[in-house]
Amino acid sequence: MKEVGTMQLPNPCTLCPRACRADRAHGQRGFCGADGTLRVARAALHHWEEPCLSGDPNAATGSGTVFFSNCALRCCYCQNYPISQGDVGKEITVERLTEIFLALQKSGAKNLNLVTATQYLPWALPALDAARAAGFALPVVYNTGGYETLETVKALADYVDIWLADVKYASPDLATELSAARDYPAVAEAALRQMLRQTGAPVYDADGYLQKGVIVRHLALPGHTDDSFAVLALLARIRNEEGVPFIPSLMSQFTPFYKAAEHNLGRRITTYEYRKVIDEAVRLGLTDGYMQEKSSAREEYTPPFDLEGV
Numbered sequence: 543m544k545e546v547g548t549m550q551l552p553n554p555c556t557l558c559p560r561a562c563r564a565d566r567a568h569g570q571r572g573f574c575g576a577d578g579t580l581r582v583a584r585a586a587l588h589h590w591e592e593p594c595l596s597g598d599p600n601a602a603t604g605s606g607t608v609f610f611s612n613c614a615l616r617c618c619y620c621q622n623y624p625i626s627q628g629d630v631g632k633e634i635t636v637e638r639l640t641e642i643f644l645a646l647q648k649s650g651a652k653n654l655n656l657v658t659a660t661q662y663l664p665w666a667l668p669a670l671d672a673a674r675a676a677g678f679a680l681p682v683v684y685n686t687g688g689y690e691t692l693e694t695v696k697a698l699a700d701y702v703d704i705w706l707a708d709v710k711y712a713s714p715d716l717a718t719e720l721s722a723a724r725d726y727p728a729v730a731e732a733a734l735r736q737m738l739r740q741t742g743a744p745v746y747d748a749d750g751y752l753q754k755g756v757i758v759r760h761l762a763l764p765g766h767t768d769d770s771f772a773v774l775a776l777l778a779r780i781r782n783e784e785g786v787p788f789i790p791s792l793m794s795q796f797t798p799f800y801k802a803a804e805h806n807l808g809r810r811i812t813t814y815e816y817r818k819v820i821d822e823a824v825r826l827g828l829t830d831g832y833m834q835e836k837s838s839a840r841e842e843y844t845p846p847f848d849l850e851g852v
């Protein structure tokens with residue numbers, strides 16, 4: 543084990559369900575691309591998350607978002623592919639990450655939004671501890687593709703107020719083809735159930751900003767409405783079995799980034815397809831959340847990864 547701040551980097555690495563067992567402490571890169579250093583690609587106010595996180599897109603405030611480099615999933619359509627599967631990012635220290643968290647709070651952020659942080663938890667958690675000791679008090683959002691171990695979710699119980707988690711697929715075959723993760727459906731379901739158990743029902747402040755709870759995102763993919771239906775059925779079942787409300791967030795913004803076209807995802811979703819998915823969500827009562835407008839398939843949702851704020 544290599545000591546990093548107050549938490550250890552497992553050696554070999556088993557921080558995520560991939561459990562690729564890379565010897566990161568000695569510089570070996572894992573399946574996710576991370577090695578023994580912390581890399582961050584952007585830290586800035588972000589205006590395009592769900593309104594209960596970002597507020598009015600034209601307001602001076604927003605979600606204080608930190609984009610970490612690398613990712614344990616290999617989504618062929620990833621809109622953040624320059625940082626998730628490319629090499630964009632800058633090596634920084636725990637001390638610098640602490641300063642970044644405090645600077646986002648000072649800039650008026652409504653929350654701290656950690657995007658794909660799991661491979662860097664041995665750095666991020668000590669940075670959160672240090673920031674809190676220095677007066678940091680924002681709700682912490684954990685923005686994840688949903689591919690998390692139960693151990694990781696449990697380890698974050700005292701750190702994360704809001705889970706912003708994808709449930710991407712119900713089909714192992716589709717998860718294999720599009721994200722190279724056959725176990726994704728089972729892993730994401732178990733992780734989501736644990737998030738709900740430890741976080742509870744949504745809590746908002748007087749201005750409507752979420753302070754605690756779980757937002758479950760599902761991005762509807764062109765040509766795969768059947769799998770979206772299966773995901774929605776799963777979400778309805780989880781809601782009924784766990785008895786804990788969550789905020790569903792249906793997304794239509796799929797844009798054929800990166801290698802999408804090589805996997806029959808070379809177009810945006812049609813209005814007809816997306817309408818079918820929305821109708822099914824309504825039929826299942828998954829309505830106490832967000833349904834993105836079909837006109838939202840715009841590239842502005844993807845910020846420039848120019849190392850701003852890092």
Ligand code: SF4
Pocket residue numbers: 555556557558559560561562563564566571572573574575576613614660661
């Ligand atoms: S976090 Fe990265 S290095 Fe660690 S197990 Fe997952 S893929 Fe491998």
